[in-house]
Amino acid sequence: MTQVPTSSTPARDDTARVAGPYLELNAISKRFPGVQALRRVTIHAPGGEVMGLVGVNGAGKSTLMNVLGGIVRPDEGSIRIDGQAVEIDSPRAAAHHGIAFIQQEIQIFQHLRVYENILVGELERWRVAGPMLSRKAMRSEAAKHLAKLGSAIDLDARGEALVVGEKQMVQIARALSRGGRILLFDEPTSSLSAREKDNLFQVIRNLRASGLVIFYITHFLDEVYEICDKVTVLRDGEVAVQGKVDDFSKAHLVQHMIGREIEGATGAQGRRLGDVVLEVSHLTGTRFPQDANFCLRRGEILGVWGVLGSGRSELLRALIGIDKVRRGTIAYAEEGAPQPVRARHLFHTVGYITEERHLDGLFLQMPLWKNISSACLRAFASRVFRILRVRREMARAREYMAEVDVKAVDENMLASQLSGGNQQKTIIAKWLMKQPRLMIMDEPTKGVDVGAKQEIQKIIFEKASSGVSFIIVSSELDEIMSLSDRIIVLRGGRIVSELTREQFSKDRLMSESISGEATHAA
Amino acid sequence: MRAMPISERATPEEAPGLRTRALPTLRRLRWLVLPVAIALILLTLSLFVENFATANNILNLLVQVAPIGVMAMGAALVMITGGIDVSGPAVMTTAAVIGADYMARTGDLVFGPALMILVGLLLGGVNGIGVAFLRMVALVVTLSIMTICSGIVTAWTNGQSVVGLSPDFSATFDRTTIIVVFLSLTLLLGFLLRKTLFGRWLYCIGANVRAARVTGLPTRGATFAAYTISGACAGVAGIMNTAALSSARPGMGPDTQILDVVSAAVIGGVSVNGGSGNIAGVALGAVLIVMISNVINLVGVPDYFTGLIKGLVIILAIGLDKMRSGSPS
Numbered sequence: 001m002t003q004v005p006t007s008s009t010p011a012r013d014d015t016a017r018v019a020g021p022y023l024e025l026n027a028i029s030k031r032f033p034g035v036q037a038l039r040r041v042t043i044h045a046p047g048g049e050v051m052g053l054v055g056v057n058g059a060g061k062s063t064l065m066n067v068l069g070g071i072v073r074p075d076e077g078s079i080r081i082d083g084q085a086v087e088i089d090s091p092r093a094a095a096h097h098g099i100a101f102i103q104q105e106i107q108i109f110q111h112l113r114v115y116e117n118i119l120v121g122e123l124e125r126w127r128v129a130g131p132m133l134s135r136k137a138m139r140s141e142a143a144k145h146l147a148k149l150g151s152a153i154d155l156d157a158r159g160e161a162l163v164v165g166e167k168q169m170v171q172i173a174r175a176l177s178r179g180g181r182i183l184l185f186d187e188p189t190s191s192l193s194a195r196e197k198d199n200l201f202q203v204i205r206n207l208r209a210s211g212l213v214i215f216y217i218t219h220f221l222d223e224v225y226e227i228c229d230k231v232t233v234l235r236d237g238e239v240a241v242q243g244k245v246d247d248f249s250k251a252h253l254v255q256h257m258i259g260r261e262i263e264g265a266t267g268a269q270g271r272r273l274g275d276v277v278l279e280v281s282h283l284t285g286t287r288f289p290q291d292a293n294f295c296l297r298r299g300e301i302l303g304v305w306g307v308l309g310s311g312r313s314e315l316l317r318a319l320i321g322i323d324k325v326r327r328g329t330i331a332y333a334e335e336g337a338p339q340p341v342r343a344r345h346l347f348h349t350v351g352y353i354t355e356e357r358h359l360d361g362l363f364l365q366m367p368l369w370k371n372i373s374s375a376c377l378r379a380f381a382s383r384v385f386r387i388l389r390v391r392r393e394m395a396r397a398r399e400y401m402a403e404v405d406v407k408a409v410d411e412n413m414l415a416s417q418l419s420g421g422n423q424q425k426t427i428i429a430k431w432l433m434k435q436p437r438l439m440i441m442d443e444p445t446k447g448v449d450v451g452a453k454q455e456i457q458k459i460i461f462e463k464a465s466s467g468v469s470f471i472i473v474s475s476e477l478d479e480i481m482s483l484s485d486r487i488i489v490l491r492g493g494r495i496v497s498e499l500t501r502e503q504f505s506k507d508r509l510m511s512e513s514i515s516g517e518a519t520h521a522a
Numbered sequence: 523m524r525a526m527p528i529s530e531r532a533t534p535e536e537a538p539g540l541r542t543r544a545l546p547t548l549r550r551l552r553w554l555v556l557p558v559a560i561a562l563i564l565l566t567l568s569l570f571v572e573n574f575a576t577a578n579n580i581l582n583l584l585v586q587v588a589p590i591g592v593m594a595m596g597a598a599l600v601m602i603t604g605g606i607d608v609s610g611p612a613v614m615t616t617a618a619v620i621g622a623d624y625m626a627r628t629g630d631l632v633f634g635p636a637l638m639i640l641v642g643l644l645l646g647g648v649n650g651i652g653v654a655f656l657r658m659v660a661l662v663v664t665l666s667i668m669t670i671c672s673g674i675v676t677a678w679t680n681g682q683s684v685v686g687l688s689p690d691f692s693a694t695f696d697r698t699t700i701i702v703v704f705l706s707l708t709l710l711l712g713f714l715l716r717k718t719l720f721g722r723w724l725y726c727i728g729a730n731v732r733a734a735r736v737t738g739l740p741t742r743g744a745t746f747a748a749y750t751i752s753g754a755c756a757g758v759a760g761i762m763n764t765a766a767l768s769s770a771r772p773g774m775g776p777d778t779q780i781l782d783v784v785s786a787a788v789i790g791g792v793s794v795n796g797g798s799g800n801i802a803g804v805a806l807g808a809v810l811i812v813m814i815s816n817v818i819n820l821v822g823v824p825d826y827f828t829g830l831i832k833g834l835v836i837i838l839a840i841g842l843d844k845m846r847s848g849s850p851s
Binding site: 322362363374385 | 722
């Protein structure tokens with residue numbers, strides 16, 4: 001779909017707009033350890049326009065939103081609202097300035113009623129006597145905001161009874177009730193049905209007509225053409241291009257999102273792949289994945305690509321049996337032909353690096369050696385009384401620390417004392433000690449600095465050369481393209497395509513994951 | 523080395539580094555706090571109370587400590603996994619009255635104590651199933667078991683003491699035996715925690731149960747075992763109390779005793795958040811808690827102040843624990 005659908009957005013009439021707030025972001029920069037997250041980003045957003053914000057994962061969209069939300073403080077740059085310089089140093093300050101998020105994960109109190117959910121941010125305003133709240137006043141106030149959205153949700157329904165689209169309406173009404181004038185929609189359609197989506201777009205158009213500043217963040221370019229007036233493309237923390245949506249073709253935008261041509265892939269060449277070790281057929285989970293079929297060879301690195309919410313992590317989790325599998329078979333073999341295995345078999349035999357190392361990867365308050373030996377503790381226990389041979393544990397931990405080059409004073413340092421990259425290497429060391437034939441990695445270089453990133457990639461190549469197979473999820477195009485021998489692309493939990501090395505290209509991967517129709521850049 | 527003025531040394535950038543370097547030293551000396559506190563109290567008492575520091579008195583003190591200490595060690599295993607077991611004293615009482623009743627009826631002094639441990643194992647096992655397999659909240663499960671135990675005890679005894687035990691029972695489990703059992707259990711459980719695979723599992727579960735699960739550790743089985751052992755410990759405490767009293771009474775393990783048990787563990791350095799603590803510390807914590815009660819009695823402070831003072835000590839201990847875990851590391 002390369003044409004520019006200008007006609008699909010109705011009622012873009014300048015005269016209908018009321019003078020509203022005006023938001024200016026001027027030369028915002030933010031540096032995180034090892035990465036320049038934002039570099040002199042300037043965006044001017046007048047009220048009565050929808051500003052689309054697009055970019056690949058890691059382009060800086062989230063950081064920019066966090067700056068507006070008062071969660072991240074920029075190193076440089078200024079924010080002005082209605083021409084006044086403002087300091088947004090906390091979420092409270094953001095709310096005070098009328099900035100409100102409509103988030104991806106919908107935040108609704110399950111047991112509160114709709115009107116309470118809408119007004120929950122400022123309940124103290126509705127006190128009548130002592131701690132008592134005025135139900136009547138609250139209901140009419142909430143009704144007022146819902147009416148603005150043209151929504152017919154029952155005010156007395158409980159949060160848990162609402163469908164996703166309704167929850168989103170409640171969230172928008174909540175933002176309005178708190179005086180929200182600058183609304184940030186973050187991937188709002190990711191879990192909506194088609195009808196709910198149309199409904200949402202109508203509401204956004206209404207809000208636009210009432211003169212609010214609206215940011216619309218999305219992975220889906222079609223939505224940009226459908227709802228946005230202007231668009232800003234972020235790439236590597238910089239504004240790649242911005243302007244009126246109508247001035248860009250879709251291919252154009254994709255090209256700006258991706259930027260420079262792909263650098264030559266490193267390390268993957270010259271490796272010989274062995275026999276098939278893993279065959280997955282019709283793997284279906286409760287929501288994701290949907291009917292996944294793929295196989296994996298010895299020493300092969302299989303990339304799993306897809307936008308956020310496409311079911312990447314869920315595919316891994318279903319594969320090793322952490323999530324429930326409703327249908328499908330998994331055949332696996334360390335030697336010989338793959339044989340069907342039980343659901344949790346892989347969990348006990350493979351290495352599994354999760355996405356959130358602090359959440360479920362590390363024992364932060366334990367020394368490194370205990371972290372590293374934890375996956376093969378039984379091997380260190382004596383036959384009688386199961387006594388651990390601590391000296392041997394520490395010695396082996398040291399070996400593996402050296403193998404992956406964990407930079408630490410010694411094995412007695414606490415995991416919490418290391419940098420992100422070294423923590424990640426500690427987790428890799430833990431799994432390598434198990435000597436798995438298959439490693440499953442969810443974002444293996446998330447939040448690590450550039451140096452550690454390269455080292456981790458080197459470890460992956462080395463292990464692959466020695467016959468370990470890998471399944472790797474990564475949100476970074478460059479990374480997944482340079483690591484993988486083959487990439488499967490997920491969309492809505494389904495494998496929509498499978499690309500071999502010769503077929504890798506950024507726009508192919510992007511477009512396959514977004515729309516499924518190849519938008520071949522000119 | 524050239525002496526630097528203070529202001530130059532403590533630049534803002536260096537200050538955090540200085541603090542992190544100072545902390546481990548303090549931490550290394552932390553284990554000394556309890557023995558020193560206990561020694562100080564002992565010293566003060568022997569100076570001001572006549573005939574305090576006699577062997578007889580000290581042994582009596584240890585006999586009082588033993589059941590609390592054993593239950594506290596059981597509770598500590600559970601707390602190291604990040605859970606809590608408040609059913610100790612109630613399970614202890616249940617085990618004691620059932621076992622004592624059996625002994626009074628049959629005169630079987632071998633199976634009687636074994637029965638107490640068995641009852642403890644069973645009730646602890648129920649706690650374990652609730653927490654580990656049914657994923658119920660530990661406090662709620664063990665609190666329920668505590669209430670259930672009170673019911674069982676009342677029904678079993680009609681509120682009467684179980685008497686008529688053979689004097690041989692108290693003769694076998696005399697002061698010395700009780701103390702030896704207490705010390706042996708301290709060594710055994712300490713060994714279990716520090717040296718064995720099972721002990722490491724418990725620490726890992728307490729440190730980060732999600733990571734433990736992803737790493738493939740048997741989180742459910744180990745958690746279940748911790749609660750079961752805690753129950754068995756309560757059974758052992760039941761034997762000790764029955765022997766010391768030569769009878770079993772419904773009121774031998776009042777609900778308020780759980781405060782002594784948990785605070786012994788906390789004062790002994792077991793984190794309420796799980797993942798840390800050692801058995802020797804818990805044993806010393808039990809000594810300190812019992813001594814505080816005794817001191818309050820000796821000084822002649824009214825009984826109702828006991829709870830107040832103990833409560834303050836516990837809050838102080840937990841507060842110190844929080845400050846420690848909340849500090850930069």
